[in-house]
Amino acid sequence: MLRDRIRHKSLLDRVITADQAAAMIRDGMTVGMSGFTRAGEAKAVPLALAERARTDPLKITLITGASLGNDLDRTLAEAHVTARRMPFQSDPGLRKLINAGEVMFIDQHLSETVEQLRTGQLPPVDIAVIEAVAILDHGGIVPTTSVGNSASFAILADKVIVELNMSQPTTLEGLHDIFIPQRRPSRMPIPVVTADSRIGLPYIPVPPEKIAGIVISEKHDSFANVDKPDDDTRAIAGHLTDFLLNEVHKGRMGYDLQPLQAGIGTIANAVLHGFIDAPFHDLKMYSEVLQDSTFELLDSGKLTFASGSSITLSSEMNAHILPRLAEYKHHLILRPQEISNHPEVIRRLGLICINTALEFDIYGNVNSTHVGGTHMMNGIGGSGDFARNAYMSIFVTKSTAKKGTISSVVPMVSHVDHTEHDVDILITEKGLADLRGLAPRERAEVIIRNCVHEGYRDALADYFDRARARGGQTPHVIEEALSWHVALRERGTMMPG
Numbered sequence: 001m002l003r004d005r006i007r008h009k010s011l012l013d014r015v016i017t018a019d020q021a022a023a024m025i026r027d028g029m030t031v032g033m034s035g036f037t038r039a040g041e042a043k044a045v046p047l048a049l050a051e052r053a054r055t056d057p058l059k060i061t062l063i064t065g066a067s068l069g070n071d072l073d074r075t076l077a078e079a080h081v082t083a084r085r086m087p088f089q090s091d092p093g094l095r096k097l098i099n100a101g102e103v104m105f106i107d108q109h110l111s112e113t114v115e116q117l118r119t120g121q122l123p124p125v126d127i128a129v130i131e132a133v134a135i136l137d138h139g140g141i142v143p144t145t146s147v148g149n150s151a152s153f154a155i156l157a158d159k160v161i162v163e164l165n166m167s168q169p170t171t172l173e174g175l176h177d178i179f180i181p182q183r184r185p186s187r188m189p190i191p192v193v194t195a196d197s198r199i200g201l202p203y204i205p206v207p208p209e210k211i212a213g214i215v216i217s218e219k220h221d222s223f224a225n226v227d228k229p230d231d232d233t234r235a236i237a238g239h240l241t242d243f244l245l246n247e248v249h250k251g252r253m254g255y256d257l258q259p260l261q262a263g264i265g266t267i268a269n270a271v272l273h274g275f276i277d278a279p280f281h282d283l284k285m286y287s288e289v290l291q292d293s294t295f296e297l298l299d300s301g302k303l304t305f306a307s308g309s310s311i312t313l314s315s316e317m318n319a320h321i322l323p324r325l326a327e328y329k330h331h332l333i334l335r336p337q338e339i340s341n342h343p344e345v346i347r348r349l350g351l352i353c354i355n356t357a358l359e360f361d362i363y364g365n366v367n368s369t370h371v372g373g374t375h376m377m378n379g380i381g382g383s384g385d386f387a388r389n390a391y392m393s394i395f396v397t398k399s400t401a402k403k404g405t406i407s408s409v410v411p412m413v414s415h416v417d418h419t420e421h422d423v424d425i426l427i428t429e430k431g432l433a434d435l436r437g438l439a440p441r442e443r444a445e446v447i448i449r450n451c452v453h454e455g456y457r458d459a460l461a462d463y464f465d466r467a468r469a470r471g472g473q474t475p476h477v478i479e480e481a482l483s484w485h486v487a488l489r490e491r492g493t494m495m496p497g
């Protein structure tokens with residue numbers, strides 16, 4: 001059985017325990033671990049590391065692709081192992097320690113991390129811990145349900161620990177497309193010209209002598225919590241569909257649209273689910289995370305191909321897809337995140353990018369990360385990679401949060417992730433604001449008219465009237481611009497009165 005998975009014979013004697021692998025990680029090291037949106041993370045070694053820290057405290061810089069599953073981010077942070085963390089997380093326990101200032105979190109565009117590692121702008125990765133489904137006869141590593149930054153970690157690190165996950169199906173082999181861009185400034189174009197372009201190898205090329213240990217694990221990926229579409233997300237999907245149909249009717253695109261990218265989270269997933277009932281066909285995705293909705297669209301025949309960096313599914317969808325993965329293989333690719341999120345490729349393919357905002361302001365600046373302007377939610381993830389380079393950059397959110405006490409449309413966002421220059425379309429359940437070709441004063445009018453909850457609309461219109469009276473390209477009553485957030489902090493609600 002093990003020989004089926006470790007095909008390079010001389011590596012068979014490198015099987016070690018998770019504790020032995022964890023012992024290779026020393027205080028102060030930078031560790032690159034696999035894992036992207038709770039998929040394909042190394043599972044046994046991080047747990048052993050947290051356990052070891054009880055008697056032998058150590059601190060590391062932990063770099064991954066994106067978020068880890070199986071509560072690993074919480075476990076490592078609470079064991080005080082994680083001193084610095086980048087480039088993304090979504091764990092409530094780690095979030096708490098980040099916001100308490102105990103863990104230094106570097107919130108980074110997901111396409112950029114390995115560019116900075118490769119050029120020595122970040123400290124080098126001392127050791128890579130990569131989950132794999134097999135090690136090939138030449139030593140190449142076949143990742144599992146995500147690629148993320150794993151390939152570059154393995155290539156750049158001094159040592160590689162492979163976690164061979166026997167519970168991951170070998171049908172994953174052949175799904176991955178590993179391509180590492182050349183060094184700059186003489187880099188050749190990245191030859192992805194359609195969503196389904198295969199440009200690399202189906203494994204991570206690593207010299208076998210770099211594999212310092214192989215740990216056997218059986219643990220599954222954790223499942224995504226997918227909220228079913230509700231009235232609000234159905235309304236958002238409806239506005240988006242009507243808008244895109246109108247673009248088709250105007251002759252700007254065909255019924256196959258442009259390749260789609262959809263961000264993480266329940267809202268983006270539900271919005272994509274809405275495409276099942278829309279009249280589009282032959283759709284393609286060039287995205288980052290392939291969620292339940294991707295497979296629902298593939299099953300419905302609406303979507304013909306999906307490119308991503310990870311597969312993150314609910315337990316029901318996982319039970320449906322994994323045994324039948326071979327049937328989907330011709331419709332899927334998993335790429336390194338610097339390729340799935342590469343500005344060059346995103347601009348070339350002309351993606352329709354749908355990401356989620358926590359809040360946006362009357363001019364279209366978007367906050368996706370900081371609650372109340374200060375407290376980290378998850379991180380910017382790939383949303384900036386996509387929004388800045390999109391054919392059409394769309395942000396969706398419900399018009400209110402926390403039982404209506406928070407308006408998602410505010411005079412001025414309390415933190416900016418996506419400036420007005422990177423935002424074309426805003427959608428809430430109330431309606432859609434098409435901001436293309438509009439100046440800030442025009443943007444404010446259409447946003448207030450179409451996107452704001454009725455409980456906040458008059459107050460926002462009044463703010464804008466008074467701001468406009470003061471003049472400016474982007475008018476504000478500057479001393480009042482964050483007063484809605486102040487009210488939330490002091491009174492527990494943004495609701496006027």
Ligand code: COA
Pocket residue numbers: 262263264265266267268288289355356357358359368369371372377378379380381382383398400401402406407408
């Ligand atoms: N102020 C405070 N809290 C807010 C808020 C606001 N304006 N808007 C939403 N929230 C809260 C919700 O109440 C919810 O809280 P809960 O977890 O306590 O229930 C939480 O934020 C998540 O919101 P939800 O409505 O469930 O949306 P989501 O699951 O779709 O997540 C983001 C929304 C913005 C947090 C998520 O999409 C994200 O992290 N985005 C940034 C990264 C990204 O876009 N990556 C995409 C590239 S793949």
